[in-house]
Amino acid sequence: MTDLEHPALNILLVDDDEGDAFIMEDLLEDLDLNLTMNHVLDGYQALAYLKRQSPYEQANLPDLILLDLNMPRMGGKEFLDAIRQDPQLAMMPVLILTTSSAESDVKDGYSKGGNCYLVKPVGIEPMIKLLRSMNEFWGTVAELPSKYLH
Amino acid sequence: MSQKQYQILVIEDETVDRHLIQRAVSLSQQPVTLQFLSQGQELSQWLSELSKDSSVLPTLILLNLNSPMQSGLEILKQLRQDKLLQLTPVIVFSASRASADILKSYQMGCNSYVCKPAEWPDFCRVIAAIIDFWLGFVKLPQEDRL
Numbered sequence: 001m002t003d004l005e006h007p008a009l010n011i012l013l014v015d016d017d018e019g020d021a022f023i024m025e026d027l028l029e030d031l032d033l034n035l036t037m038n039h040v041l042d043g044y045q046a047l048a049y050l051k052r053q054s055p056y057e058q059a060n061l062p063d064l065i066l067l068d069l070n071m072p073r074m075g076g077k078e079f080l081d082a083i084r085q086d087p088q089l090a091m092m093p094v095l096i097l098t099t100s101s102a103e104s105d106v107k108d109g110y111s112k113g114g115n116c117y118l119v120k121p122v123g124i125e126p127m128i129k130l131l132r133s134m135n136e137f138w139g140t141v142a143e144l145p146s147k148y149l150h
Numbered sequence: 151m152s153q154k155q156y157q158i159l160v161i162e163d164e165t166v167d168r169h170l171i172q173r174a175v176s177l178s179q180q181p182v183t184l185q186f187l188s189q190g191q192e193l194s195q196w197l198s199e200l201s202k203d204s205s206v207l208p209t210l211i212l213l214n215l216n217s218p219m220q221s222g223l224e225i226l227k228q229l230r231q232d233k234l235l236q237l238t239p240v241i242v243f244s245a246s247r248a249s250a251d252i253l254k255s256y257q258m259g260c261n262s263y264v265c266k267p268a269e270w271p272d273f274c275r276v277i278a279a280i281i282d283f284w285l286g287f288v289k290l291p292q293e294d295r296l
Contacts (some may be wrong), residue, residue, distance in 0.1 A: 016254075026292075038258055062230045064216060088197070090257065091253060091256040091257055093256075101289060106289050106291060106293075107237065107291060110237040110239075110291050111236075111237060113237075113259075115261045115262060116239065116262075116284070116288045117288060117289045118287055118288060118289065119289055119292075129287075130230075130287050133279075133282050133286060133287055134283060135224055136279045136282070136283065136288070137262075137279045137280065137282070137283035138283075140277050140279065141264055141275075141279040141280070142262045142263060143252045143263045143264065143265055145252065145253055145256050147249075148249040148252060149253070
């Protein structure tokens with residue numbers, strides 16, 4: 001094994017836009033990246049998933065989270081507040097992926113503990129480029145806490 | 151990647167590693183300027199000057215953990231408490247593969263942790279991946295100033 005070989009990256013997508021989630025799932029399948037993805041619709045479901053509460057008792061804990069900001073029930077900022085205060089989840093990398101490029105959202109995203117802030121690309125080709133780059137960095141290059149915690 | 155000029159602050163004491171980082175960034179052919187600082191007094195002085203002239207704020211910070219002068223984790227804590235740099239992404243770039251260093255770094259607020267590869271082709275690939283993702287796709291807190 002070289003320095004850069006890693007097991008498959010397991011992502012939890014937290015996004016109320018089911019259309020975006022379907023597109024991402026299809027692209028990941030087509031691109032044949034070493035990556036698996038599960039999807040929940042809001043921060044409330046994401047917390048239940050991460051804590052393996054009903055109906056997620058068998059959930060496979062993710063290596064990182066892709067988080068939308070604007071969602072019903074519990075939005076991304078509230079979700080970040082919740083997991084950064086939870087000793088079991090505080091270290092989990094969270095990549096904010098949202099349509100908003102407002103400076104206030106970027107600032108809030110980082111100050112609440114988002115590891116990075118990504119603006120959702122418009123169109124399939126830009127999305128493919130983002131997924132490839134994300135997979136190369138987070139799936140191959142970065143050391144993730146999950147490797148040592150799960 | 152757009153043609154903005156990005157500045158990466160590299161907190162690194164090792165001369166050989168500085169040279170390798172510089173060479174790998176040059177090979178990536180991206181609009182990146184590197185500023186190298188040693189840990190300890192040089193960094194403290196730079197931070198104090200930054201408070202007088204914030205026009206030289208870096209867009210990204212690479213931080214080596216191992217230093218004879220000052221612990222990298224102490225520096226990470228210092229950066230996270232600095233008014234001007236607290237939101238600037240910090241990627242720990244270290245030879246250490248110790249789980250304690252990796253977990254502690256995330257716990258103290260690094261944005262990511264990358265181990266320095268021993269082989270030159272892997273080293274180039276890692277630097278290219280950092281530049282491609284962080285400067286090509288990530289919206290950085292200082293970006294609107296570039």
